[in-house]
Amino acid sequence: MKFSVNWLREFVELPPSIEALAELLTMSGIEIEAIEKRGGNFDHVVIAQINESKPHPNADRLGVCIVDDGSGTKRQIVCGAKNYKVGDKVPLALPGAELIGGLKIRASKLRGVESEGMLCSPKELGIAEDAAGLLILSPEAKIGAPIRDLFPPDTVFDVEITPNRGDLLSHFGLAREIAALTSKKLVGAAVSAAKSDKLPPVMTGATALTISALHECPFYSARRIENVKVGPSPDWLRAKIESVGIRSINNIVDVSNFVMLELGQPTHAFDADKLDGHINVRSAGEGEKFLALDGKTYALTPHNLVVADDQRAVGIAGVMGGEETGVTDSTKDVLLESAYFLPASIRRTARDLNLPSDASYRFERGVDPQMILAASQRATELICEVAGATAARTIAVAGKLPPNPSDVSIRYERADELLGIHIEPATADEILTRFGLVRNDSANRLESHWKIPSYRCDLQREVDLIEEIIRAHGIEKIPSEDRSRFTPLSAADRNYDFEAKLRRDLVALGLSEARTSSLIARSEVARANGAIELRNPLSEDHVALRTTLIPGLLAAVERNIRAGAERIALFEIGNVFAPPNGEQQRKLAIALCGQATSTKNWRAQKRRALDFFDLRGALNALGTFEFRCSKRSGFALSAEIFDGRDRIGHGGQLSSASSLGLMTPVLAAEIDLATIAQATESAERFKEIDRYPAVTRDVAMFVGLEVTHADIVEVIAAANEPLLEKVELFDLFMENDAKELSQARKSLAYSLTYRDKNRTLTNEEVSAAHARIRERLRNDVGAELRE
CATH class of the missing domain: 3.30.56.10 (Phenylalanyl-tRNA Synthetase; Chain B, domain 1)
Structure with missing residues (x-):
């Protein structure tokens, strides 16, 4: 609104x-x-009177007016409006005026005729939205007066x-x-109108007024006003209603709208001479037709409440009056309605008929019963004032006013608990009194009981009164308090984040996630080393809890191979159930098979099969793990995987590739996630970029086949050289011409990187450290160093 x-x-x-x-x-x-911003707050806009009007000689749709602006000089104005006549008073924008939208007025010729200004519509002055014609002012308006005198600036x-x-x-x-x-x-006048001692006598039991639908209309009043002179509203009345967007119609209708906007109680004026018999508020008949003021005919139902005379419905109660009994220029007597209608009934009617109105908007939300007669009296006084009418001495009423809302109690301690601050009971009482509530018990610092005014039907509970108190006291006065508490990550949160990152990393490496069943078939139970069987399995394929993820992944590999896939790289994160008591463990399994790349490209014309080092590389991308050779059933090549000193899993090349009809190896690994998740809980550490250069030296050697890469790295690390930063194997060569296996050797070549974080190393320092490592290799693993 x-x-x-x-x-x-x-x-x-x-x-x-x-x-x-x-x-x-x-x-x-x-x-x-x-x-x-509204109102005629413009310079050089005055009230003028049209003295002459004639057609424009060069334009059929324009007219030429001679106007008097009070300056003593007649002005010629070209105008396109058609709603004026000679003698009307209208707003005149003189040259130099600037109107709404930045329109600047200047003297100019329009189709060959000089125009010394512009006659204005309500929209051009920001008074109303009507732009169809000129703003016709009251005959009493003073010629030459600034327009702001009639329409003062407003917000x-x-x-x-x-x-x-x-x-x-x-x-x-x-x-x-x-x-x-x-x-x-x-x-103000509205306050006086609301006082009961200002109301006229009430006439009850009038036979000309009945209510058949008392539930939907508990109270109805009507007052006859005679000898009305229907015409334009005075400027003050028109300015009031148009300032809030209501279009002026005539003085009678405008008074009704004015009272609604002023007091909140809708009223309606019937042409009394068009009513036939007595008034009855009743339910509509099924299919009853009604011609409303908007010019449309509506088909009504018994759910719709109407105001009717002896012959027909004359108004949809609380929504809109009828065209046949509406006030017109010929109306002499009016019957002024002011009533209380049940909000639910009006809401349903307005919705069913798709006929919202300003009146229904208020009745739907509930009007103040005590304002019904006050609004009728206020409207009657204004109609008599602006239309020169005479009102009946009494108001005819039917029914009873709805009772006031029930009393509500408030506990002051409860108010403090809900608000979080202490408000003195005296302060709370003073606030509630300001809102029109009346305390109806003796002084009590613990609680109080309050009579609710008729216009506050929303105050029904204790919390409603508490809300009123804090609204007036000031919600902004409640001190802010940070009650948030830092909640550390739980183990479940950390595991979730860890696994989410793990999935992202593995997908980035080119692997696809698989989800396999946690139940295994009966044929696999024997190989599962004590798998826990279900008491009531769903089928022979789901009889026991899995103890490892690898069989499920291998089954997925086999299905993909049969479907013609050339490259298979799968991973799964899931639970396994370790015997003998079924302890649940979180594992990661990886399975690789096929070509390293799915298609040929210009960089690698010869395609390479995935091998053990691809498997190891995928795992090393997740952490720094150590692989130690081992022997494991079902693996042609296997290794135990360590994270520091902790064994976290195993992996290798399976011996079952040929059974699947494959020429390329099948590789699989499984590691325990709980161990590596704990190792990654600490915050990431960032390493400073090295400031000083590194020095690289190579060492190449022959060793026996029994000597492993891990043995050599261990010997180099045992040398404990502080300058040694990194060891990398870059060459491996196996001899094929040995007569006996015991005499066979292999050649290994390593790159050793030396660096000091605080200075540049000298050649002598690096040579000395490198020599000590070479000597240790010669002594500990029997290496034959190659120069």
């Missing part, structure tokens, strides 16, 4: 600035969607009202809220 700040200011003293008012409303939970708030706050759907309601938030007093 849109609210005029000037209008609000008539009821309550506002904060000193628009920004402060917006902040106040926002912090109290009232959302402001937009702020607009309009577009406010999003929550469904539970129907009491805020009026300028009086929002002003009442501002007064409560700022401890100010309400003033």
